[in-house]
Amino acid sequence: MKNRKVAQELCERLDLPAEAAGASKLTVTGGDQALVENHRGLLEYGEELIRVRLDGGELVLRGSKLRLTVMTDRELLIRGRLFAAEWEG
Amino acid sequence: MKRFETALRGRLVYEITGVQPEALLNACAAEGVPFSDVLSVDAWTLRLSVPEHEGTRLERLARLSRCEAELLQRRGGSRDxxxxxxxxxxxxxxLAVLLGLFVSSLYVWEVEVNGAETLGRGRVLRALEDSGVYPGVFWPNVDVDAVRSKMLTRVPELAWMTVRVHGSRAEAVLLERSEKPEICREDEAADVIAERTGIVTKVSVLSGRPLVRPGQAVLRGETLVSGTLESIANGARQVRARAEILADTQLELMAVSPAQTAKTAAGRGARVRFALCIGKRRVNFYRKGGKALDGYDKIIREYVCGIPGLFTLPLRLVKEELRPYQTAGPAQTDAEELRERLTQKLETLVRGELLSVTCAASGEDGQLCVTLHAAAREDIAQTLEAAK
Incomplete structure (x- = not known):
């Protein structure tokens, strides 16, 4: 945790994007595609709700016909009709 | 593309059951096991598919994630x-059929003729065969320009032709030469002579010197109007004589046909026989093929193997129907038919009006003879060029 804070501080001073230091990032495209970068794994998976663990929190995506299209150790691509995205600290 | 990849590499569909099946997804992502088609069945069950070769790794990861992996389906790959x-x-x-179709499509198995209006189809086909286009020829070797040159030499009535190849069907497109119109030179000396024997009823001379009068009898070939004009000042002068000479003429046309007519007897005695033509070889499914068939009509039907317009295979089924016929006596319709034909011929001969037509039919020595006698009033003027 201390290392991450140091890295974030460094990124801030060097004007680098926060995700370079491992911060999570959510990109929603057109309301039917969500890309989660720097995740820490899935907590719950369903057609109407997907919970993703993040660094120091979790992301809850609500929608209908949600599907996990691609999953790697760093990225998650979710497709389906997105209604809400909740960030829980 | 995905379907093709599935068929080629194969995929395994697993059902994962556990307290937290998402843990397996996380493990797969961490280990780099590619998975797809993730479907949540209920809170404890997931379905997913992995490439065939990743099945063992997935099962190991499932055990580590305290899940149960059950193989539901195998798609493509080793199974296929x-x-x-x-x-x-x-x-x-x-594959052999496809190869055969491909090889067969390189050969011509059917020759079609288009545009032969006055030329006989048989003559054109014979000339095409002599020029190198016939069933069984390897069409990539056919030089259309050479075929055209040979055809134009062999058939002088042709103005132009080409050969198009559609699969195994060669289409010969012909354009026949139109006849040159007769060219008359107005300054050339000519006489008007009688085309037929008759009695002149009217003389209308446009140029030249008339030699006949109305009421005068003229013979065929007799000069009616002379192209030589006498002039006091310059002597004889040649002109092109033109005139309309009406005359009463008599025509007699005769037609002869055998008094016995062949009539096909339907039903009993008819035979059907088959043969198969493979390329240029013929296999007869009957014996005594060389026997003379007197007293039989032979009706030949050919069935070509292939899809019309698309391709033709070198296979043809030939059906020969042999129908016996017998001769019957002269029928009234035969004399009527001859009379009809003679009347049609008469109408093409007469350049005027028909005054009367009489017809007589007689049967002698097994022959039916029909004679048509006609009186007509017609223009008998015919221009005859003066000999140079």
């Missing part, structure tokens, strides 16, 4: 390959 191995002869046969 095993099926194909079992059906290898069938596959080889299909």
């Amino acid at each position: 390959r095993a099926l194909l191995r079992r059906r290898l002869p069938l596959l080889l046969f299909a």
